[in-house]
Amino acid sequence: xxxxxxxxxxxxxxxxxxxxxxxxxxxxxxxxxxxxxxxxxxxxxxxxxxxxxxxxxxxxxxxxxxxxxxxxxxxxxxxxxxxxxxxxxxxxxxxxxxxxxxxxxxxxxxxxxxxxxxxxxxxxxxxxxxxxxxxxxxxxxxxxxxxxxxxxxxxxxxxxxxxxxxxxxxxxxxxxxxxxxxxxxxxxxx
Amino acid sequence: xxxxxxxxxxxxxxxxxxxxxxxxxxxxxxxxxxxxxxxxxxxxxxxxxxxxxxxxxxxxxxxxxxxxxxxxxxxxxxxxxxxxxxxxxxxxxxxxxxxxxxxxxxxxxxxxxxxxxxxxxxxxxxxxxxxxxxxxxxxxxxxxxxxxxxxxxxxxxxxxxxxxxxxxxxxxxxxxxxxxxxxxxxxxxx
DNA sequence: GTCTATATGTAGATAGAC
DNA sequence: GTCTATCTACATATAGAC
Numbered sequence: 001x002x003x004x005x006x007x008x009x010x011x012x013x014x015x016x017x018x019x020x021x022x023x024x025x026x027x028x029x030x031x032x033x034x035x036x037x038x039x040x041x042x043x044x045x046x047x048x049x050x051x052x053x054x055x056x057x058x059x060x061x062x063x064x065x066x067x068x069x070x071x072x073x074x075x076x077x078x079x080x081x082x083x084x085x086x087x088x089x090x091x092x093x094x095x096x097x098x099x100x101x102x103x104x105x106x107x108x109x110x111x112x113x114x115x116x117x118x119x120x121x122x123x124x125x126x127x128x129x130x131x132x133x134x135x136x137x138x139x140x141x142x143x144x145x146x147x148x149x150x151x152x153x154x155x156x157x158x159x160x161x162x163x164x165x166x167x168x169x170x171x172x173x174x175x176x177x178x179x180x181x182x183x184x185x186x187x188x189x190x
Numbered sequence: 191x192x193x194x195x196x197x198x199x200x201x202x203x204x205x206x207x208x209x210x211x212x213x214x215x216x217x218x219x220x221x222x223x224x225x226x227x228x229x230x231x232x233x234x235x236x237x238x239x240x241x242x243x244x245x246x247x248x249x250x251x252x253x254x255x256x257x258x259x260x261x262x263x264x265x266x267x268x269x270x271x272x273x274x275x276x277x278x279x280x281x282x283x284x285x286x287x288x289x290x291x292x293x294x295x296x297x298x299x300x301x302x303x304x305x306x307x308x309x310x311x312x313x314x315x316x317x318x319x320x321x322x323x324x325x326x327x328x329x330x331x332x333x334x335x336x337x338x339x340x341x342x343x344x345x346x347x348x349x350x351x352x353x354x355x356x357x358x359x360x361x362x363x364x365x366x367x368x369x370x371x372x373x374x375x376x377x378x379x380x
Numbered sequence: 381g382t383c384t385a386t387a388t389g390t391a392g393a394t395a396g397a398c
Numbered sequence: 399g400t401c402t403a404t405c406t407a408c409a410t411a412t413a414g415a416c
Binding site for chain 3: 042
C-alpha cells in the first residue's frame with residue numbers, strides 16, 4: 001500500500017482501461033499497454049498473473065468509478081426522477097467518445113459475450129451496479145415494476161450508443177438522449 | 191460460376207459467417223474456419239486475398255439474406271405498420287441465439303467500430319439496409335420524421351439485444367419485444 | 381521491485397509441388 | 399484448383415540477472 005509498486009499497478013490498469021475501450025479487450029496487447037505506460041511487458045506479471053486478471057482489475061476500477069458517479073447523481077437531487085436524468089446526462093457529456101467507440105460498458109460486455117464465461121460475467125458487474133441503482137430510483141418513484149423499468153432504461157441507453165457509434169452520428173445521439181429524458185419524465189404510475 | 195470452386199467459396203463464407211457471430215471477427219482464425227469446412231488454411235488465399243476480404247463477402251451475404259427477409263416482411267401485409275411488426279418478430283424467432291451471442295449485425299458493428307475504418311464502414315452496410323427499409327415503412331404510414339423513427343426502432347432493438355445477451359435473460363428479451371411492438375402500434379401521426 | 385532475454389504458441393500470409 | 403510446408407510477426411507468458 002502506498003508503495004511504488006501500487007503506482008505502477010494503477011498506471012497499468014488505467015492504460016488498459018482506456019485501451020480496452022478504444023480498441024477492445026482482445027485487440028489490446030501487453031505491448032500496447034507497455035508503450036503507453038513505459039513499463040516493460042515482462043513487469044506486468046509481477047502485478048497480474050494473466051491478462052484476464054488485468055481485465056478483472058479494470059472492471060473493478062470501473063465499478064468504483066461508476067459507483068462514485070452514481071453517488072453524485074444521488075446527491076444532485078432529492079427526487080429520484082431527477083437523479084435518473086442526471087445519470088442520462090453523463091452519456092451526453094461523453095458525446096464524442098460514445099460516437100467514436102460506443103458505450104465503454106456495453107461494448108465490453110458485447111465483446112466478452114463471445115469469450116469465456118468467466119470474462120463475460122466479470123464484465124457484467126458494471127451493468128449490475130447500474131441496473132440495481134436505477135431499480136432503486138424507479139422504486140422510490142413508486143413503480144411496482146421498478147426492475148423492469150431499470151432494464152428498459154439500460155437497454156435504451158445501450159441502443160442509443162450502438163446506433164450513434166455505428167453511424168457516427170452526434171445529432172442522433174443528442175436527439176435520442178433528449179427523447180430518453182422525455183420518456184423518463186413522462187412515465188406515470190399506472 | 192457453378193464450378194467446384196464456388197462451392198468451396200460459399201462454404202468458407204457460411205462458416206465464417208457463423209464464427210464471426212458466435213466468436214467475433216478478431217477471435218475467429220483461419221484454422222477455425224478450416225476445422226469446420228475441412229478446407230485447408232492455405233486454400234483460402236485462392237478465394238480471398240486477405241481476411242478482410244472474407245469479412246466483405248460475409249457482409250455481402252448478410253445483406254442478401256436480410257434483403258430477402260425484408261421482402262418477406264413486405265409481402266406479409268399491405269400495411270407498413272404490420273410489416274414493421276413482422277420484422278421485429280424475426281428477433282423473437284432467434285431468441286436463443288440473441289441471448290447467447292447478441293444481434294449478429296449490431297455485435298459485429300460494435301466490434302469493428304474499434305477496428306479500421308474500412309472494416310467499420312463495411313459492417314455498417316447491413317444496418318443501412320435495415321434503416322432505409324424501416325424509413326420507407328414509417329414514411330408510408332405518413333410520418334414526416336420517418337428516418338428518425340427508423341433510427342429509434344433500430345436503436346431499441348439493439349439495446350434489447352445487448353441487455354438480453356449481457357444478462358442472459360430470455361424473459362427480458364420476450365417482454366421487450368412485446369413492448370417494442372406495442373410502441374410501434376401506439377405511434378400516432380401528430 | 382524492475383528489467384532483459386527468451387520460451388512457446390498461433391496468427392495471417394506465401395511458395396511451390398501436384 | 400487443391401494441398402503441404404513454411405515464412406514472418408506478434409501474442410501471452412516465463413526465467414533469471416540485478
